[in-house]
Amino acid sequence: MRAEAVKFDNQMMEDPATKEKTGAKMLMECFLREGVDVVFGYPGGAVIPIYDALYEAPIHHIISRHEQGAIHAADGYARATGRVGVCIGTSGPGATNLVTGITNAFMDSIPLVVITGQVPTSLIGTDAFQEADITGITMPITKHNYLVQNVNDIPRIMKEAFYIARSGRPGPVVIDIPKDISYATGAFHYPDSIHLPSYQPTVEPNASQVSKVAMAISEAKKPIILAGGGVLSASAEHELLLFAEKLQIPVTTTLMGLGGFPAAHPLWLGMPGMHGTVTANRAIQNSDLLISLGARFDDRVTGNIERFAPNAKIVHIDIDPAELGKIINTQYPLVSDIKYALQKLIKMVKPTDTMGWVGQVLHWKKEKPLTFKDTNQQIKPQYVIQQISKITKGKAIISTDVGQHQMWAAQFYHFEKTRSMLTSGGLGTMGFGLPAAIGAQIGKPDQTVILISGDGSIQMNIQELATIAEQQLPIKIVILNNSFLGMVRQWQEIFHDKRYSSTPMKGPDFVKLADAYSILGLRATTKEMVRETLEKGFNHSGPVIMEFIVEKEENVLPFVPPGASLDEMIEEGQE
Amino acid sequence: MKHTLSIIVNNQAGVLTRIAGLFNRRGFNIDSITVGRTEEQGLSRMTIVVQGDQRLVEQVKKQLHKQIDVHKVMDITNEPMVARELIMIKVKASPTTLQEITNLIEPFRAAVIDVAHSTITIQATGNEEKLNAIIELLRPYGIKDLVRTGFAAIQRG
Numbered sequence: 001m002r003a004e005a006v007k008f009d010n011q012m013m014e015d016p017a018t019k020e021k022t023g024a025k026m027l028m029e030c031f032l033r034e035g036v037d038v039v040f041g042y043p044g045g046a047v048i049p050i051y052d053a054l055y056e057a058p059i060h061h062i063i064s065r066h067e068q069g070a071i072h073a074a075d076g077y078a079r080a081t082g083r084v085g086v087c088i089g090t091s092g093p094g095a096t097n098l099v100t101g102i103t104n105a106f107m108d109s110i111p112l113v114v115i116t117g118q119v120p121t122s123l124i125g126t127d128a129f130q131e132a133d134i135t136g137i138t139m140p141i142t143k144h145n146y147l148v149q150n151v152n153d154i155p156r157i158m159k160e161a162f163y164i165a166r167s168g169r170p171g172p173v174v175i176d177i178p179k180d181i182s183y184a185t186g187a188f189h190y191p192d193s194i195h196l197p198s199y200q201p202t203v204e205p206n207a208s209q210v211s212k213v214a215m216a217i218s219e220a221k222k223p224i225i226l227a228g229g230g231v232l233s234a235s236a237e238h239e240l241l242l243f244a245e246k247l248q249i250p251v252t253t254t255l256m257g258l259g260g261f262p263a264a265h266p267l268w269l270g271m272p273g274m275h276g277t278v279t280a281n282r283a284i285q286n287s288d289l290l291i292s293l294g295a296r297f298d299d300r301v302t303g304n305i306e307r308f309a310p311n312a313k314i315v316h317i318d319i320d321p322a323e324l325g326k327i328i329n330t331q332y333p334l335v336s337d338i339k340y341a342l343q344k345l346i347k348m349v350k351p352t353d354t355m356g357w358v359g360q361v362l363h364w365k366k367e368k369p370l371t372f373k374d375t376n377q378q379i380k381p382q383y384v385i386q387q388i389s390k391i392t393k394g395k396a397i398i399s400t401d402v403g404q405h406q407m408w409a410a411q412f413y414h415f416e417k418t419r420s421m422l423t424s425g426g427l428g429t430m431g432f433g434l435p436a437a438i439g440a441q442i443g444k445p446d447q448t449v450i451l452i453s454g455d456g457s458i459q460m461n462i463q464e465l466a467t468i469a470e471q472q473l474p475i476k477i478v479i480l481n482n483s484f485l486g487m488v489r490q491w492q493e494i495f496h497d498k499r500y501s502s503t504p505m506k507g508p509d510f511v512k513l514a515d516a517y518s519i520l521g522l523r524a525t526t527k528e529m530v531r532e533t534l535e536k537g538f539n540h541s542g543p544v545i546m547e548f549i550v551e552k553e554e555n556v557l558p559f560v561p562p563g564a565s566l567d568e569m570i571e572e573g574q575e
Numbered sequence: 576m577k578h579t580l581s582i583i584v585n586n587q588a589g590v591l592t593r594i595a596g597l598f599n600r601r602g603f604n605i606d607s608i609t610v611g612r613t614e615e616q617g618l619s620r621m622t623i624v625v626q627g628d629q630r631l632v633e634q635v636k637k638q639l640h641k642q643i644d645v646h647k648v649m650d651i652t653n654e655p656m657v658a659r660e661l662i663m664i665k666v667k668a669s670p671t672t673l674q675e676i677t678n679l680i681e682p683f684r685a686a687v688i689d690v691a692h693s694t695i696t697i698q699a700t701g702n703e704e705k706l707n708a709i710i711e712l713l714r715p716y717g718i719k720d721l722v723r724t725g726f727a728a729i730q731r732g
Binding site: 135136139140143144147164196197198199320321322325326 | 585588592596600630633634640642643644645646
């Protein structure tokens, strides 16, 4: 696909630069110049000219069954590959159906370029058929957006959009293109450089600030690293490993940071926060220096912020200056790309003696591993995930939906590889997992992609099973079926006296449903069936749905209740 | 505490919405906002007065700065600066009170810009203190309408 794209690109480059092109054809050429070989989308009236240009372009278009599916797929593609995800939707409902997906990418800093069709320029503002003010709607949920008003602006806008989406703190960019502009013709000039004086992200850290941070780290006795999604977006996994090993500092990774540091590493403490490990939370509460790398002190990580890391000074390294001091006072703020910052710090910091501290933390890790009460009859959801982790050796790409299964996946799957946990962290979007798995499998055709979902979440974008079947994507779908919206049920159990208001839920027969899509369907109802079901499913060459009928009222533990501090965890056996 | 922010932005459709929307969704309350072109082609200056403590204003500034259309954000509250607002006040006036009102506003260098048979309209510019003083002086006569532009501010020197 890439080679073909380059060939097409070269062909186009040979054309005289001034050759007239339609807006839609310009768009294709811009895609090729940005290295785009796959786009996700759904056609409609206002994007017919764009789809007409796609018809002959060497770009693989994946048609979803709902625009939300297309944009989450683009998002999953971006997360798994590190490239910019591209999505196309039509005007009006096509564009508004993208809104959740755009917000999802915005919250998790995922680079997307989203093309929406718009009604023709002459009809804008008249409440025309399928008109929606999508630039107005997406202003608060995009890094930037554009309404194209002149066909000649398309190359510049596209170049800027890709640059804005992937540079600095990544995020989604929307480009709204009225239909007449897609049809209009103009001379194609792809700019060589980008002129955006008002957008100059700081990549390299300030030298004197780096020395202060280095000094603080050298003086720390009980340091801990809190690594977030920023480590992945900066591709700083290797630097993180060197840094932690050289200085012997334990590492906890947030939900977005999972996979950024290998789970098998002795210095890894697991995830912190509401459903984090006892070790990670204790280590944070007892540390004297917390080094945050591309994390944003989300409330699910910190618990009660007033009592978060009470003895620690905070080093906060982030590429987005607005994150520094937003939630927590920082003694050592450092605006920088994480990779550059770590490269400098690895050279400058003098290792100190953290042996006693590391020994203490490792003792907690041994004493308080994540556990659950296993049984011999019923299937425990955690057990299923443990088995998946063992079978794949922690090396598959895991996509999740949102809820209990998501937290169990974060806890019991041992992520050894970066960009292998695709999950909706900030927005918490149910229905993200299935389309995200599609995007990941398209971007990483040779890797095993597993969706871990629940019976609630899977039904939120279940129409995308048709996309999987059509594209013959060998995605392994695991449904942990407890016939409940489990996470809400858990909160109702703990805070609302088991008044299960609208959380019991009856799903379809997932095995029959799989069959309807010509997908292999398997079901396990007892513990002894788990292993064989997984092995059968994983050995199947095509897509498969594996449904596990799990314990209905299992809780995700440990659990830091909202408003409590990280040392006030409800642990297994203390319910 | 009130902060006066001076912001240079691209003079483009939608930029005002972008900035105002940002204040709204981050829960920052705008006291007043003025916008106008600058001496440089393609750029506008916004003067925004916002209520809040230092930490909130820091966050406002950083969030503004993240906008691709924002070139520069300056908190000029504690800088030497001149801030001016223009107000227009429509006051009830009869032939007997007309002269009295005209005399009253003279020390403020305010001007009568319209006279109708039962009202007069007065224009005044100045800082907040002065404008509040005029308004209070005129209130007893019966203010029918009051229009304020919001503050525009410029650094001294």
